[in-house]
Structure formats: C-alpha cells, structure tokens
Amino acid sequence: DAKTTQPPSMDCAEGRAANLPCNHSTISGNEYVYWYRQIHSQGPQYIIHGLKNNETNEMASLIITEDRKSSTLILPHATLRDTAVYYCIVRVAPGNQFYFGTGTSLTVIP
Amino acid sequence: DAGVIQSPRHEVTEMGQEVTLRCKPISGHNSLFWYRQTMMRGLELLIYFNNNVPIDDSGMPEDRFSAKMPNASFSTLKIQPSEPRDSAVYFCASRTPGQEKYFGPGTRLTVT
Numbered sequence: 001d002a003k004t005t006q007p008p009s010m011d012c013a014e015g016r017a018a019n020l021p022c023n024h025s026t027i028s029g030n031e032y033v034y035w036y037r038q039i040h041s042q043g044p045q046y047i048i049h050g051l052k053n054n055e056t057n058e059m060a061s062l063i064i065t066e067d068r069k070s071s072t073l074i075l076p077h078a079t080l081r082d083t084a085v086y087y088c089i090v091r092v093a094p095g096n097q098f099y100f101g102t103g104t105s106l107t108v109i110p
Numbered sequence: 111d112a113g114v115i116q117s118p119r120h121e122v123t124e125m126g127q128e129v130t131l132r133c134k135p136i137s138g139h140n141s142l143f144w145y146r147q148t149m150m151r152g153l154e155l156l157i158y159f160n161n162n163v164p165i166d167d168s169g170m171p172e173d174r175f176s177a178k179m180p181n182a183s184f185s186t187l188k189i190q191p192s193e194p195r196d197s198a199v200y201f202c203a204s205r206t207p208g209q210e211k212y213f214g215p216g217t218r219l220t221v222t
Binding site: 034038041042043044045046049087100101102103 | 114152153201203210211212213214215216
C-alpha cells in the first residue's frame with residue numbers, strides 16, 4: 001500500500017468547514033483513498049473513500065486531485081463531536097488489508 | 111445490528127498470566143481483523159481472517175500471541191504468558207468484501 005503524509009494536528013472553529021489534507025504521491029492506479037477517524041477511547045470509524053472522482057456522503061466530502069497525488073477530506077460544518085484523529089489510507093481494491101499511519105488530530109474549538 | 115462486540119472492555123492482569131480477548135463480528139461479515147493500538151506504535155494490524163481462515167499473521171508480535179476463529183461468529187486473541195509491554199488497546203474489526211471495516215469498541219489491556 002502506498003504511503004500517506006498528513007499534518008499531525010489542526011484546529012477548526014465550530015460551525016466552519018474543516019479541510020484535512022493528505023499527500024499520497026506514490027499512489028497506484030488501482031489504489032483507493034480511504035478516510036477513517038477515531039474519537040478518543042473508541043474504535044476507528046469509516047468516513048468515506050474514493051478512487052478518482054470526488055465523493056460526498058452524509059458525513060463528509062472527499063476531493064481528489066486530478067493526478068491523484070493528494071486529497072482533502074472536508075467536514076462541511078464541524079461540530080465539537082468531530083474532534084478526533086483522522087486517518088488517510090490508500091489501499092488496493094477489496095481483498096487486501098491496509099495500515100493506519102499517525103493521522104491528523106483535529107480539534108474543533110467552540 | 112449491535113455492531114462488532116468485544117469482551118472484556120477492560121482487563122487488568124499480572125505478568126505471566128494468560129489473557130483471552132473475544133470478538134463477535136457483525137453477522138454476515140466474512141473478514142475479521144485484530145489490531146493493537148499504543149501511543150508509541152499507533153494502530154497495528156496483528157492478523158486477519160477470511161471465511162474463518164487466517165490469511166496473514168505477519169503482524170503478530172511473537173509466539174506468545176495466538177488467534178483463532180472457530181466459526182463465523184466468534185474469534186479469540188490469546189496472549190500467554192502476558193508481559194507489561196503487551197499493554198494496549200486491542201481492536202477487532204469485520205467487513206464484507208468491497209465494503210468498509212467496522213471496528214469494535216476495543217479491549218483495554220493492562221499487564222502489571
């Protein structure tokens with residue numbers, strides 16, 4: 001699986017959009033970009049994933065650059081409950097495990 | 111569905127004792143994963159099963175660790191004998207092919 005690079009920490013004001021970047025310059029053509037988060041003392045939670053196109057679900061939006069070397073997770077209206085560590089992972093299509101890196105610790109400030 | 115169920119939620123034991131962690135995956139999920147999380151090493155994959163068969167146990171630290179999945183609805187991770195450096199939060203996760211993983215709440219293990 002390709003390596004990812006994320007900033008170690010970020011702050012975001014409550015109600016504003018949180019934009020979390022991820023670099024994955026060695027991503028292969030068949031690798032997906034996945035985002036998970038982990039709220040303190042809980043198990044990791046799946047957020048969203050994509051291959052090439054931008055994706056949106058009820059939790060977040062995922063913007064993938066045209067060259068696929070980086071992506072941004074967007075939480076459109078951050079709440080205090082979004083304070084968590086966010087992990088960006090790239091992985092091949094179903095059948096393979098993947099590994100979490102150190103992630104970005106997002107703090108939503110009142 | 112109740113999600114992935116893990117027990118116990120907390121375990122405190124003395125060095126040298128046997129520890130058994132349990133996991134019930136989500137019904138219908140055919141892949142099961144065991145992870146360990148520590149401050150120093152982050153989240154590490156220990157082993158995963160497909161259709162109850164261990165596929166990759168390269169993440170298992172050493173022979174003191176063993177995992178079994180006797181049926182589709184139950185798995186155990188055993189540490190014998192336990193050591194203080196095994197203290198961590200152990201997560202179980204499950205999924206169906208092509209879908210995202212669902213993690214359990216974890217077992218916080220403290221070995222004194």
